Amino acid sequence: MGNFDEVINRWNTKSVKWDLVETLFQSKDVIPMWVADMDFKAPQEVNEAIIKRAEHGVYGYTLADHAFKESIINWNKERHNWSIQPKWLTFSSGVVASLHMAIQAFSEPNDGILIQTPVYPPFYNSINALDRTIIKNPLIFQDNYYTIDFADFEEKLKQVKVFILCSPHNPVGRVWRKDELEEMARLCIKHNVLIISDEIHGDLVYPGKKHIPIASLSEEIANQTITCMAPSKTFNVAGLAASYCITSNEEYKRLLDKAFNKQGFHSDQLNTMGQVAMEAAYTYGAPWVDELNTLLESHYHFVKESFEKHAPELNVVKSEGTYLLWIDCSGLKLNAKELREFFVKEAKVGLNAGKDYGEEGEQFMRMNVGCPRETLEEAVERIIEAVKRNRI
Structure with a gap:
């Protein structure tokens, strides 16, 4: 079965998600949680x-x-x-x-x-x-x-x-x-x-x-x-x-x-x-996928509950599947450009801009949670701290 806790260094592997971080977000300190691939090894088989x-x-x-x-x-x-x-x-x-x-x-x-x-x-x-x-x-x-x-x-x-x-x-x-x-x-x-x-x-x-x-x-x-x-x-x-x-x-x-x-x-x-x-x-691969889906649901609840408790300006939309969370950021009262800059420059987390999914997404961001819990916790903590600073 999968080792979903293992943090794997994907730098310098020609990874679109990781090796384009500096190009896309103008900083190597950003945690990439955008393009739809996961940071897990494929099943051993x-x-x-x-x-x-x-x-x-x-x-x-x-x-x-x-x-x-x-x-x-x-x-x-x-x-x-x-x-x-x-x-x-x-x-x-x-x-x-x-x-x-x-x-x-x-x-x-x-x-x-x-x-x-x-x-x-x-x-x-x-x-x-x-x-x-x-x-x-x-x-x-x-x-x-x-x-x-x-x-x-x-x-x-x-x-x-x-x-x-x-x-x-x-x-x-x-x-x-x-x-x-x-x-x-x-x-x-x-x-x-x-x-x-x-x-x-x-x-x-x-x-x-x-x-x-x-x-x-x-x-x-x-x-x-x-x-x-x-x-x-x-x-x-x-x-x-x-x-x-x-x-x-x-x-x-x-x-x-x-x-x-x-x-x-x-x-x-x-x-x-x-x-x-x-x-x-x-x-x-069936047992591996079953384990993965249980993990992804726990990641969804972790992010949703963390924001509800510490950053209620961010609302995770009710999800039923995928490793992609759709986050309503209207509580931050920022426009689409400011929203992207907030996550990149203030939180140092690289998400997908909701406006790329249509005008209906201008107050949203998409977050890829297909990663180890350690990575997810660091990203969520960065976002929460950035939201707190934004209140001042």
């Missing part, structure tokens, strides 16, 4: 599988064989009660790349693409980069919790060809309930809107919560959906660049593969080490 493969010493083109595909199928069946077939799989270097390909395959320039804001910045970036039109269905923030405005959702569906679902939702931490997913799917089918479901955080849900792949709800919904998944967030293997799309719709599968092939990507091949890591993680 994953590391051992990579070492064994490296000892072979030959890294030729790698086949996505039966055993590899079975590991994906078994994981989704056992973890999410979703029965998928090998022929439904398309492989990709990452979920963001898959979003780009799917948008190209199923829409035209100027077409509307629906997103639920505030949301993961690459949703905006991919839509803009491909000259499509962003249509927003802002989530409702009430009683420290986010819900869906279904009346607005249906109205906006009339303007789009594609809806990109974030499930679980990054950054607000919602794990959508079955009834919410069913209603979104019902309306998408009614208005003939394709669902592209980003479920990269689907394994990271707190104990007692359940991630439901939207395509698992019914054959009809599956036929309207392309699901994007990866082990990258779950097992902290993002640098190994391996993900996959799932669709039971044969025409969608054909068009998606065609989009990949037009860009020179072979949808049946992956990075060798990424494939090795995925198979090992999905075969042996």
